[in-house]
Amino acid sequence: MPLLKSMHLAKFVAEMVSSFTLSLAVLKTFDWNDPRQLTPKKIIYLQMLFESIFEYCDKVVWNIFTRVAITPELETFRDCMELFIKEHVLKSSKNMDKKFKLVRKALGNVEGVLM
Numbered sequence: 001m002p003l004l005k006s007m008h009l010a011k012f013v014a015e016m017v018s019s020f021t022l023s024l025a026v027l028k029t030f031d032w033n034d035p036r037q038l039t040p041k042k043i044i045y046l047q048m049l050f051e052s053i054f055e056y057c058d059k060v061v062w063n064i065f066t067r068v069a070i071t072p073e074l075e076t077f078r079d080c081m082e083l084f085i086k087e088h089v090l091k092s093s094k095n096m097d098k099k100f101k102l103v104r105k106a107l108g109n110v111e112g113v114l115m
Helices: 003-018 024-029 040-054 058-069 072-092 094-107
Strands: none
Touching: 003 040, 003 058, 024 058, 024 072, 040 058, 040 072, 040 094, 058 072, 058 094, 072 094
């Protein structure tokens, strides 16, 4: 897929996730540990997706990540997603540290407390 189309798709999915039409749990189908499945194009797409999500206010970002924090079956997915954000999104954009701290707290919010 061309980069421009991938960017538009990432922004669309971010909008769907931020409006709570979709959950981040749709990304659990990725095998986050398999380098053959996590190709450079998919990495760029996921970077754009998370960067688009991080553009929303703290309340929305908190609620997005809390939705996957309350489901015990998604623990491995949460850990892999957190590692991906740390390794790929933060290294490409240094100004995302504040949002990442918020995301880490939200992913640990197993009680499901929303803002």
